[in-house]
Amino acid sequence: MSEQHDLRIFGGSVVSTFTGEEFPADVLVRGSEISAVLPPGTPAEAREEIDATGMRIVPGFVDAHMHIESAFLTPQQFAAVTLARGTTTVLADPHEIVNVAGRDAMRWMIDAGDRTPQTQLWGVPSCVPALEGLEHAGAALSADDIAEMLRWPGVVALGEVMDYRAVVAGDPRMAAVTAAARDRGTILDGHCPNLSGAELSAYLATGVDSDHTKNRTEVVLEKARLGMTMMLQEKCLDEDVAKALLALPQLPPLCLVTDDLAADHIVTEGHLDHIARVAVAAGFPPHIVLRALTWTPAQRLRLYDRGVVSPGKRADLVLLRGELAAFDPAVVLAGGQVVGRDGTAVYEARSGETGALEGRVDVEAQDEDGFRWRVDLPDGTHRFRAMRVNPRDTYTEAAEIELPVSGGEVAWEARTV
Known part of the structure; x- marks a missing residue:
């Protein structure tokens, strides 16, 4: 008789990252590795089981x-x-x-x-x-x-x-x-x-x-x-x-x-x-x-030991609810152990302290005057170079803006392009 598996995940469909296909299968785990991917109901002993009915099993x-x-x-x-x-x-x-x-x-x-x-x-x-x-x-x-x-x-x-x-x-x-x-x-x-x-x-x-x-x-x-x-x-x-x-x-x-x-x-x-x-x-x-x-x-x-649900690969697995397109994790395994359910971690944190870490960045002391923008321009409105930020992301582009100048100081605060 073959060695007993630690875990059987049954009732779900495996999604192949090689072919894009979905197929019903039982996934068995021994230790930190996937030990078998078998047609549903194939006889195999396992110490624990997870019911994945209606779920998709992915890496x-x-x-x-x-x-x-x-x-x-x-x-x-x-x-x-x-x-x-x-x-x-x-x-x-x-x-x-x-x-x-x-x-x-x-x-x-x-x-x-x-x-x-x-x-x-x-x-x-x-x-x-x-x-x-x-x-x-x-x-x-x-x-x-x-x-x-x-x-x-x-x-x-x-x-x-x-x-x-x-x-x-x-x-x-x-x-x-x-x-x-x-x-x-x-x-x-x-x-x-x-x-x-x-x-x-x-x-x-x-x-x-x-x-x-x-x-x-x-x-x-x-x-x-x-x-x-x-x-x-x-x-x-x-x-x-x-x-x-x-x-x-x-x-x-x-x-x-x-x-x-x-x-x-x-x-x-x-x-x-x-x-x-x-x-x-x-x-x-x-x-x-x-x-x-x-x-x-x-x-x-x-x-090369992960990225596909296959025997011999690391048992890092995600059980997704509903359609694949929803990418909705219900159960997550890392190295054959359940570490997450319904968006919440369920593993016990490892003991031990990493100790303190110190670091600093030293910059010159600044007073209020350091934030004033002074220019050699007459009073009035002038055009200045500016940076425009795309509201959707971090992409920036060059722009120009009109700003008032009074007493050689640019009124720049709270101004947008």
Whole structure:
């Protein structure tokens, strides 16, 4: 007699991320792995059972680009709110906290993430400070620092290379940073909104091969055409982009990512499950959305043990209520253990303290006069350059605005373009 299974999930339909088909099946789990996917009712002993009648069984969701600090949560708290939403694996780039507290912050985040049942992998921030010489930071990472940190346990990538202008210009520091990652054979994540033509070629030539930023539709196609993994966050998901990608002779690999979502948004709207619903509303078929949540990001992160419901794969599973397009998680398993039900974490937090972390960013003291905008112009109304923010997302564009000047001071407060 074959060894007893730990868990049988029966009554549901498995959704294949390879073919897009749905088929009735019992999924069996032993330890942290899927041990069998069998026709319904096939004899097999299991210690526990989950009734998935009316549900769809899909792989756990994989977020290939995000920042835990953007949720204003520790790694443990982040796992508690996102696991129950179906997100079982993340690649986190902690560039925000590392810009404040340096290498110690990276170690602190890794240690904290290890205390959760969520797979939290890490990218070493490539730009600390984000734009050298243009801003204040609490730390600085050299190419040698980054080369060492790329060898740390849990690190699988170079975090988003956001100083793309320096890369294109051949800046020695950024060249050394990308070279360190290429020598290590690691993943190089990109950040290059609307970079195109010769500049895009120069950027790609360094080994950076993904982008998660908002691009014009024609640039999305250009980047995909050149083999860049396109990571679509909420602000990138519009009907024009969906139509253009779906009209291609072959759909390129796509990842759905969250990038920056605050805790209140996650609790009220969702995490990757929310992004999935946005993608469906934009026109992407649900089975393509599922693949962009699971198989493709798993391949991107070189996690070949997940992303499909198949024997031998890690038992990161999500049981979805209703139609696939609703992406409504009812039960979530991570490593074969139930960790979420109905949007609430049900696992016991691991004991142990990560300790305190300190960091600071020092800026010059400012008084009220420091916020006055003084100009050498006569009294009256004058035109000034401005920045217009798109109310739907974070995209900005150059603009002009008329502002009054009195006594050499611009009345700029509470003015909008």
